[in-house]
Amino acid sequence: MEKKNNKGKFIKVGNSISFKFSTDGLDYDLQPGSVYTVSYDRYEEKLTLSEAPSLKLPEKVYSSESDDKFMKKILNRFQKSKDEVTGVMLSGLKGSGKTVMCKKIALDSNLPIILIDKSLYPSVLCKLFNLLEDVDVCAIIDEIDKLGEDYDDSYLLKILDGINSSGRKLMLFTCNNDDMISEFLIDRCSRIRYWREFDEMNKELIKSILEDRLNDKNEVKSVLDFIVSRFGCVSFDNVSSFAQEINENPKDTFEELFNDMNLSVK
Known part of the structure; x- marks a missing residue:
């Protein structure tokens, strides 16, 4: 406007x-x-x-009932908050849907969305939030675990503590390695209110993806069994790619496709 x-x-x-x-x-x-x-x-x-550019979601977002409840809870808490930061950490397995959930929460919040690049100095980040004052925004910091050991966490903690700022802020973080997260963020609900760990996909989600993506629907059960028994990393990325390979190479066995792909053995 x-x-x-x-x-x-x-x-x-x-x-x-x-x-x-x-x-x-x-x-x-x-x-x-x-x-x-x-x-x-x-x-x-x-x-x-x-x-x-606008945040783009896949044509279909696969989520469990637990995922939907989690996202709704975050947005409800934010709406009830007053002049404070609602922090959310999405951590765990690569390609497991963290980024998709992060985007969906941001879009569903109907807030202005600010993407925070990791190269932005922490003191400048603090200055940004001071200037925003009472403007309600959603801020996204992707892969916070890659900020590096030299990153000054004290400025980020000031932001999460709401120092020198007013208005409501929804802060979304993603990370792949929990071990690289500041100890001052763990078990501190006043800073990170919600924390969701992304592990391997459950069978129901895998089945939903296969039912949507496999050309031959009769293969859903056999492919599901193969994935559960052979995949070292059961992620959305890997399951979708495997289904695509099956469609494009119908004469190859599952094992042949598996051996040719960048997939680890269970």
Whole structure:
């Protein structure tokens, strides 16, 4: 939404969205469901948001009843919150659906979505949230376990503690390796309220994927049994890829396909 004469917090010039320190440009409000990236000019010490492509979900999102309940609980808590951060950690197996769930929560929140790049200095991240003040947003930090040992967690902790900030913030984190997560985030519900571990997919989800993706529906049970008995890593990525290989190479045995793919043995 662009306005010429209001007291908005942002100024928009072209596709660049800056915090309002001057009167040049159009007043601008961050849009629900829109996605923004963050850049920082160290020379001018200036933070800028840029409009980014919308978050894309697969044509069909596979989720269990437990997953749906978990996501609903997060959004309900956020709606009931007052001037605080609702932190969510999605951790575990690669290709298991963490990113899809993260995107779905963000989109269902109907908040402006800010993607936080790992290269953004922690002090700058803190500055961003201070400037956002009472603006309700959803912020995503993907693969937080890859921030590195030199990353100053103290700034992130200040954000999660709501220091120098107001308004409601929904912060979504993903990680592949729990061992790399700061000890100051574990067992601290005031910082990370919800934590979901992603392990191997259950049989019902595997079956749903196979029923949708296999050309020969009569093979669903035999493929399911093969996956459960042979796959070292049962993830959405691997199950979907295996189903595709079966469709494209109907004369090959499951074992032949398995041996040719980048799959580990159970």
